[in-house]
Amino acid sequence: xxxxxxxxxxxxxxxxxxxxxxxxxxxxxxxxxxxxxxxxxxxxxxxxxxxxxxxxxxxxxxxxxxxxxxxxxxxxxxxxxxxxxxxxxxxxxxxxxxxxxxxxxxxxxxxxxxxxxx
Numbered sequence: 001x002x003x004x005x006x007x008x009x010x011x012x013x014x015x016x017x018x019x020x021x022x023x024x025x026x027x028x029x030x031x032x033x034x035x036x037x038x039x040x041x042x043x044x045x046x047x048x049x050x051x052x053x054x055x056x057x058x059x060x061x062x063x064x065x066x067x068x069x070x071x072x073x074x075x076x077x078x079x080x081x082x083x084x085x086x087x088x089x090x091x092x093x094x095x096x097x098x099x100x101x102x103x104x105x106x107x108x109x110x111x112x113x114x115x116x117x118x
Contacts, residue, residue, distance in 0.1 A: 001032050001044070001100075002066060002107050008040045009111045014118075021065070021073035023049030029093060031100040039104060053077070062114070067091060 006016035025048060033045040057063060057077060063084045065071035071086035089106050092099040 001036055001104060002064065002111070004036045004040065004042045004044050005104065005107045006111045006114075008042060009108070009115055014115075017055060017060075018047065019050050019052035019055055021052055021070040023051055025049065029100075031092070031095075031097045034097065035100045035104045039108075057083075064114075 003016040003018035006014075010016070028044045028047040030045075033043070033047075036042050036044050052063075052074065057080055061083060063074065063080055065074050065084060065086045066089050068086060068088060071084065074080060074084055087107075087110050089103060089110070090099075092103040
């Protein structure tokens with residue numbers, strides 16, 4: 001949800017990748033896919049989560065950890081601390097659709113704030 005939201009809001013002036021500190025391989029939750037489709041017309045239903053350690057993090061100017069657990073995991077990666085931010089947003093996984101809507105609203109607000117600060 002976060003990467004899709006960021007890619008829409010940045011409108012090509014920056015790009016976002018999605019990866020997790022402890023991803024599962026079940027794909028995007030149907031509620032997440034529905035929220036992103038409704039808000040932006042972007043289909044994330046085929047998204048397969050990947051581990052953040054599989055990315056070349058040196059290629060990123062900013063790394064956003066969603067939640068303190070992910071933040072603590074990422075702090076263990078060399079040379080990341082100066083680019084790492086923590087957004088304390090509750091994980092909506094397997095919760096009702098309205099929780100995904102709340103999460104999407106918070107993600108959108110945070111991404112817009114990030115864009116304005118760059």
